[in-house]
Amino acid sequence: MPGPSSRVRSPWLLAVLLAALAVGVQALLVPLFAAPAAHLAPRDLPVAVAGPAPAAAELAGRLAAARPGAFAVTTLPDGAAADRALRDREVYAAFVVGPDGVALHTAPAASPTVAALLTEASAELSGDRPVPVVAAVPADPDDPRGAGFAAGFLPLALTSMLAGALLVLLVARRGARLLGLLGYGVLAGLVGAAVLHGWLGVLTGSGWLEAGAIGLFALAAASTVAGLGALLGGPGVGLGALLVFLVGNPLSAVSAAPELLPQPWGTLGQFLPVGAGGTLLRSAAFFDGAGGARALAVLAGYAVVGLALVLAGRFRSGGDAEPAPERGRRAKVTV
Template identity: 80%
Template sequence: MSTRTRSPLLLAVLAAALVVGVQALLVPLFAAPAAHLAPRDLPVAVAGPAPATGELAGRLAAARPGAFEVTTLPDAAAADRALRDREVYAAFVAGPDGIALHTAAAASPTVAALLTEAASQLAPGRPVPVVEVVPADPDDPRGAGFAAGFLPLALTSMLAGVLLVLLVTGRAARLAGLAAYAVLAGGVGVAVLHGWLGLLGGDWLAEAAVIGLFGLATAAVVAGLGALLGRPGIGLGALLVFLVGNPLSAVAAAPELLPQPWGTVGQWLPVGAGGTLLRSAAFFDGAGAGAPLAVLAGYAVLGLALLLLARPAPAPADEPVAALRPARAAAG
């Protein structure tokens, strides 16, 4: 067998082995967080008279050690304010007729279902009334549509950054492309998710601004890394946004349900911050938006700075050849 025959064969085997190695890393990265969902310091409240709330907090701690971070509040009204401000996911309210559960399912339908089950265990033999203070969207009661609809936003934003690096030369043109993408992504995204599918329930302009900022942050950081580092930078951007950022985002659950510190890490990445910010805008009138807004703004600034720091792309290789043709014709 000649060297020419062996080299492509060896390359093919190495390529297959490389892809399988990546597969072996990606499968647990995507599957492990979903397979180990459980409450870990999940913020909840107990509300009511002091003796009753103390007993409730003790029973929660005994039932699931380490699962809940409990805040004690004086009454149901204070608990509802905490729910609307995204300070807690649910409140166990003690009253003369027993326990009632106040929820904010819009923050995470998965958590609301989990806490409904926990409340029934605290009051065996009797139904626990559930008060939906901030309900999930009626067209998406389980939150599956929100999570599934957010993934294409991440993928297309990453693709926009890649295309701007590979197809567009010049800082000004790339910056203009990012601005155009952010505006269009925000407008089209809210038209589809809110207007067509009915998965969002907040102010259209605020939701469009969030989607546009998420698109800008994601596309800018991918484009900036690609412009500065070349193709390895594109790979690093894809790793940051999708391969690591997506499974740790907790868009379909809640950061406190993921193994730690990965739930926290996910909120420092674009997809996790974007999902949290969009929930705040769509269902909570912007409550709890400060941290994810700062994260996305930081990625947007970082990406734009990298684009400005990168060397201008060289002129296409065929331009010198085209320039030589008139000279050759004149010489002939």
Template identity: 65%
Template sequence: MPRQGRPPLLIAVLIGVGIVVVQALLVPLFAAPAANLGPRDLPVVVAGPAPAADALAAQLAQREPGAFEITRAPDAAAADAILRDNQAYAAFVMGPAGPAVHTASGASPTVAQLVGQAATGMNAQVTDVVPGSPDDPRGAGFASGFLPLALTALAAGAALALLVRARWARFTGVLTFGVLAGLVGPLVLQEWLGVLTGDYLLNAAAIGLFATAVAGIVAGLGAAVGRPGIALAVLLVFLVGNPLSAVSAAPELLPQPWGAIGQFLPIGAGGSLLRSTAFFDGAGAAAPAWVLGAYALVGLLLALAGGVRTRTVAAESADAEHVAVAA
């Protein structure tokens, strides 16, 4: 007598309950970081003569304890050098004419806006030392344009894992996608939409490395583990990595340690790397490049190992069939 399966009504109810549970987990994951933006150890510079600069640094620390990580600089030129090296988001400069605020909106338009509001209360003049794109002053185009890069890389990795069984073909597919995504991405974001500035080849390298990392880890986990591996990669890269990426804000504005964790995930590292190449001539690119390089390397190795596993399983199946026929 055939075994009865689960009733369709029960399956339908379980699906509904399961998806609502996932929804209940995803909503705070996406909404909580955005709802709790605020400076937390935000790197800033205080520059100027010792008595006035010391007083300003103490005032900043007292006004918002834990909000700023303050670096001292002797003058405005030294402070601007720190900003151009992508080591701080803003500088408070005490000069003969009074206080001034220097920002680096290329690093984060959101932080530049917050600091600009603080400058208004200080009656300080604001100078943008490292501006973002003039066609995207609020950075909305950068953040919105970066998300499709992640989604298409996820799709490419999943398709390669599901449709390509040969290990070297899958390996080549990941690299091909990464190179082409790197070449085409700046054509759209920089030459067409104008949301990026800087050197085309540097931006292409950043986008290409990001695309290879995401597609590689998805294809690699999919090849090594199967469909659960693809689901795990999507969870890691997008469902967790996207809300913690701070692409539209800054890692130091997110509740900690989530902002720091997001920089060790592909989307957060990719956004930071592209900002470095687009607005800072590559300054500050080393850390996110190493993170993405590690994901790309692990993904490609898993893609090859998955090919070995698939071939071994197929060989064992063929041997079993041969033994059965011989018997």
């Protein structure tokens, strides 16, 4: 048996180890959250140059020379084609060459951060002369900088993570877990759209499209946590929280754009639930669904796999879910 001295030392040792573990986690999380935000810059950012071929080619060359690697430039014949590309979420902005010079057409709804950044870049290209700016797809007038959209999306991720964890830890039966996840997805979509669109006014699209996007994201995030928990128990819940929030949130670019993050992190974030959810909701709220196909497929994949893991997982909260009478009958047969 351990002596009195070892019993006295063990709580102190445990406290030191827990403190060191917390500091280690902090050392990993701080750069994970801060580094992407501190290094925002365009990296192959899709933009268009529209106008007569010689002038458009000359301006595209100037863009590439001014910021190598910053822009992925598409040339288009005129401003109307540029605006169509903006509404289809094919580009973030277009430099339109006309008889009076260059005008910048933007889509602040896709990313107010990118629109502001390109407005500054256009002044550099024009020798600090004012460049007319046309918002082809404007942001919500009540949320011109997109802060409300980004801040409103974070609670959706947190509550979805919590819902998945609670369902797998407190509900024993698989069917009840599935019902809870599906019900949560439907209610989260309806309530989320009602709050963000009807109450706060930070969304401007079809309420049903917005509810569908929020509901699918909520189901995908919650079922990911619940599915991994059903498969692996407590560690699975932790892994799900890591994917959905601790890694997914800083790489989501909900408040910026994935092309502004260091690569490959910006691309990776779009294959995690929060990044895909933010992209899909923007498409539903401001672009009538355009540009949301990949995000829709990603979220549907997480939802299907998560629900399948819930159905296949053997983890039981609170012990065996088998009814007590059945256990009693088996005990008698064994005796």
